[in-house]
Amino acid sequence: MRVCISRPLTVFRWHEVTVPLSRRASALVALLLVMLLGVVAPASAADPRSPSGSWSASTPSVIDTAQLATLEVREPGAQRAYDRDAFGPAWEDVDNNGCDTRNDILQRDLSRDELDADGCTLLSGTLKDPYTGEVIDFERSKGGSQIDIDHMIPLGAAWEAGASEWTDAKRLQYANDPLVLLAVDAGANRSKSDQTISEWEPTNEAVACQYGASWVEVAATYDLSISPADHETLTALAEQCR
Numbered sequence: 001m002r003v004c005i006s007r008p009l010t011v012f013r014w015h016e017v018t019v020p021l022s023r024r025a026s027a028l029v030a031l032l033l034v035m036l037l038g039v040v041a042p043a044s045a046a047d048p049r050s051p052s053g054s055w056s057a058s059t060p061s062v063i064d065t066a067q068l069a070t071l072e073v074r075e076p077g078a079q080r081a082y083d084r085d086a087f088g089p090a091w092e093d094v095d096n097n098g099c100d101t102r103n104d105i106l107q108r109d110l111s112r113d114e115l116d117a118d119g120c121t122l123l124s125g126t127l128k129d130p131y132t133g134e135v136i137d138f139e140r141s142k143g144g145s146q147i148d149i150d151h152m153i154p155l156g157a158a159w160e161a162g163a164s165e166w167t168d169a170k171r172l173q174y175a176n177d178p179l180v181l182l183a184v185d186a187g188a189n190r191s192k193s194d195q196t197i198s199e200w201e202p203t204n205e206a207v208a209c210q211y212g213a214s215w216v217e218v219a220a221t222y223d224l225s226i227s228p229a230d231h232e233t234l235t236a237l238a239e240q241c242r
Contacts, residue, residue, distance in 0.1 A: 156194030
């Protein structure tokens, strides 16, 4: 027999049995469910718009302070003016897998809806854009202007931080290295341009720690210097992102 109460309490239903719960018991059940779901399915892995292996799903959210401590801190500068051509043609197939780098990153970062018969070209997919937090439904037939492939440390900034002294081969490697690259909203990428982390950060504050962690990893991997302002920003993020 069910009892009607003028102010309904939270009710737990199991098959056909109805059991009224106190508010405290209801809160405990909710907490246990959240803990269980957190263990079984982390948010990044559960979101089909952030595939396993994508930048959003695989980039750590804790800044490696040991790596940060190794970075040279100096004002940016180079003896020669920045030249995009020094990094080689855009989107080479440097790993010889038959697909250019842009399509490699699109396949990595977007949930794949349709792939061309060539096995490389993504015709449609969905991106949970890390920079804005918005969901982008990508369709190649509408043009490629929806999504850009961003260099975490932009090529112009990398040039000023040491890349001007690299060999052509190393610059080509950097420009096409998946570690350096992520698929993002085109407008956000163009807003970022060649700005460094002290000058520009994503509007999506949820990825601030990942953005800082990625910046440090790329700089350490390629022995790029950072400016005093960048060092201050990254140090503050490292404290915040523990």
